[in-house]
Structure formats: C-alpha cells, structure tokens
Amino acid sequence: MDKHYGNLQKIRNGRRTFSITPHIPGGFTTPETLEKIAAVARKYNGAIKITSGQRIMITNLKQEDLMTIWQELGMEPAIKSPYSVKNVEMCPAGFCKRSKYNTIGIGMKISRKFHGAEMPNRTKIGVSGCRGACGSVYAKDVGVIADVTGFIVTAGGSAGYFPRLADIIAKDITEQEAFELVERILNFYKSTAEFGEKLGPFIDRIGLDNFKNAVLGAS
C-alpha cells in the first residue's frame, strides 16, 4: 500500500490540501476506530466528513503528513483506484425491525472478496435487508436485496451525471446463488465491457436480455 495515499482536494493561494478515506467495511465501525480517526483529525487539523459511501473522510490535510497519518491510523485506504469496486454499502439489516434477512453476512462476504477489485469503471455495490432498499440500492451498479421469498439481485444502477435505475437480474434466489450471481456479473463486466464504461451503459449497449443470458446462463 502506498502510505502517501491521499486525494488532492483544493489548491488555494498555492496551498494544497488532501483528503484520506479509510476503509470501513459496510459502514460498521467501533468506538476504538472512531477514537483513532478523531485523534488524527485533531492532531493534524483535519476536517471530518461523513460521506455518502458510508465512510469517514478526513480532509484539509497536508501532503507531508499523509504517511504518518496512515501509520497512526493503522487502516487501509478505502479507494486505491477509481477503476475498481469502490465500496459495498450495507443497510443495518439485522439491527432493523423491517429486515427480512440479516444481509450483513453476505454484504461482508461480498466486501471481503470484491472490494478494490479492478473494474472497467467505478463500481458500487449495495446490500439491503428488505425491499425498502435503504442506501439507494437501485442506484448502485450491483445490488442485493432480501425479500420474504428470497434474494433479488440488480445491476446497472447509477446516480450522478447519468442516473439509471438498476435492472432486476434475478429474484427469489438463495443467499449463495445471490453471491455467485454477483461474482458472475462482476466477472462478465470486467472481461467484456470497454475501459471506462459503466455497468448500466454496458447493459444498454449489449441489451438486457443478452446480459442476463451471459450472467444467468451458467446457473
């Protein structure tokens, strides 16, 4: 890992400030981690921002401090390349009264296996414990949703410049089938899409039926 990892945020009067975003899988953290983040923010005059990606960004940092800050945090950067699985966002699932299944388990499994994996473009994954789909799962490139009849897997969602609602690729499948389908979707996207192509536009270019045939064919 590059211990200097940081994003240039601002250049003001020749002064460059950087941000860092430590990896916090699924947005679940501990008092000890929060204390470490608070300590470096206080020590290095950082500003703390809760991000939409269920992470904590520390910004307003000096480049020369970044290496020491990473050492003091003892954490990994959340994003090492924009062309990768940037994050796996999870709803509270088992902690929520509306959940149909505790999807934190499959969410963490997906995060452990695919977080940081190289992709043609930035890729976000959302996991939620009921069809309420908190965390905007239908706006994520890949989504996993638990329902009373089984799991739903979606693909191609996006917010931002070119918003696109995700397509449902499969429903009423098991947790294991959902995990394997996520893997096939990511593998097919990685091996077939053009560099820089987001998953949604890739699905639109080749056609939803062709995409489904490719990722469901082996099931």
Ligand code: SF4
């Ligand atoms: S998606 Fe459902 S289970 Fe998850 S937080 Fe929202 S309401 Fe609760």
